[in-house]
Amino acid sequence: MKKVVCAKDVETLIKQGKSTLYVDANTILTPSAKDAAKLADVEIVVGAPQQRACEHDSTPASSCDGAISSDLIYSALKAMYERGMLDAFLKDLTRKGFTSEAVGGGKIVRGNSIEMEPFETGTAGAKACSQEVIGKGDGRIQSGFFEIDHSRFEQDFACEANCHLLEGTVNITINGQTVKAETGDVFYIPAGAKVVWDAAGKARLFYSRFPQSKG
Structure with a gap:
């Protein structure tokens, strides 16, 4: 026992x-x-x-x-x-993981202050981290950084998102269709999509997600 x-x-x-x-x-x-x-x-x-x-x-x-x-x-x-x-x-x-300042009703986040936090992939051995820098309290769009480190895992998207690949390459499968994204590429993920991330090395991207309106 x-x-x-x-x-x-x-x-x-x-x-x-x-x-x-x-x-x-x-x-x-x-x-x-x-x-x-x-x-x-x-x-x-x-x-x-x-x-x-x-x-x-x-x-x-x-x-x-x-x-x-x-x-x-x-x-x-x-x-x-x-x-x-x-x-x-x-x-x-009280640490937010980054430094930001209010500007004219908006917000600026200092890129050199961002500290990434572990992201739970749900897949044993898979390594990823993230940091959301624009959150619910800032507006309707939530944005942040996402990193994948030599890993492959699945993710269900409850909301639609735009992603800009800043570094590395990644094979991304959206609803069964796979494409290789390279540094500089931008891709869109629809709400409800089943996504598979597969990075042979390290990949870093910036995302903006759009929660679905209720009612």
């Missing part, structure tokens, strides 16, 4: 003055446990701890409700403050 570790277990670990959580193949970490460990800077290590002859594993049996208690949050923030990590943590919470 697998052992379930949740936020309360992490909280107990912190109260015991420990900063390492040991797990194995039979351990299930709940999302709340992962969040709690990250918040408290608790290291998750796969494998058994090196124990002395008289020591025993004091990790308590799980009693999980999926929530992170206020005591845990306080303990985590206090520990981060004492280690001089709180300022960096708070700064990271």
